[in-house]
Amino acid sequence: MDNSSVCIIVPIFNEEQVVRKIVQSLVADKFTTVIVDDGSSDNSFQSISDLPVKILKHSTNFGQGAALQTGFEFAKKNPNLEIFVTFDADGQHQIKDIENIISPIKENKADIVFGTRFQDDKTKMPFLKRIILKLAIRYTNLSTGVPLTDAHNGFRAMNRTALNEMQLNLNGMAHASEIVAIAHKADLRIAETPVEILYTKYSKAKGQSILNSINILSDLFLR
């Protein structure tokens, strides 16, 4: 299997500073890349429009869950693709980890693989964030019954069986728990792979503030 049958789905929202570099390296590794521009108001779209990637545009900002679902549905339509990876554009995810995260699927040991920050010590993260994430994992584990060590990481890989099950209804950030719940409900084989998350200054500024976890919780409960 070559990299062109691996589809990297990258949701972006106002990432003009960083998106080009990341997309360039994905292209250099010959991955099939689908960018979902979730209504960016900056030049994210223009900054990558000359690269050999597929770009989908939302007319306005709906949230990462909505953007991923758009990517999923578009990717489904390409019969040559076998593995689908969700990847963040803010520089937190490392391209070198893609190989690790897709290997359980290549070996047909899993249908969906979640990247985890907590299986090794590579990822350094702020203390409060660690606490909140641990609580979030507790919640996801309790509500879905899947014992994962990190569920709120945007780095995941899945095969077509898993992709066909994905039907995200939560537009915002709560989709992370939703994906786990769907995987569990559909009886998919679930695996975890350690990945390194770099908390760069940019990604910290862009990423989820701790307060947003309250919004995520309310999305999960009130639906």
Next chain:
Amino acid sequence: MILKLLLIISITFFGFWLIKERKTVRVRAWQKIIILLFVFGIIVVTLLPNLSLQIALFIGLNRATDLIVYGTIILLLFITANIYLKFQDLQSQISRIAREVSIQEGLKNYPSWTEKK
């Protein structure tokens, strides 16, 4: 006290049921019934002020005002939750339309996407 507890529990469960099943015809009808009942209740209470005191005393509240305040707060929460959820549903419908548009656009821009190699 037991009556109060029962009331709180049943209202909570009823509220959750209303939220969970909000798209069914039954619940949509119930929502209207509740609002009508409330309006009717207010009219009755205005005409027969003594009745509200009796109901309040029966439930275990000391004043009729408390009964009306609590009732109003519950109704307010109920309406707020309903509007919030309606809003969420609406947003998810809009995003589905936008998704369809962007996928169609994508298929138009990249005609070879669906071809088998």
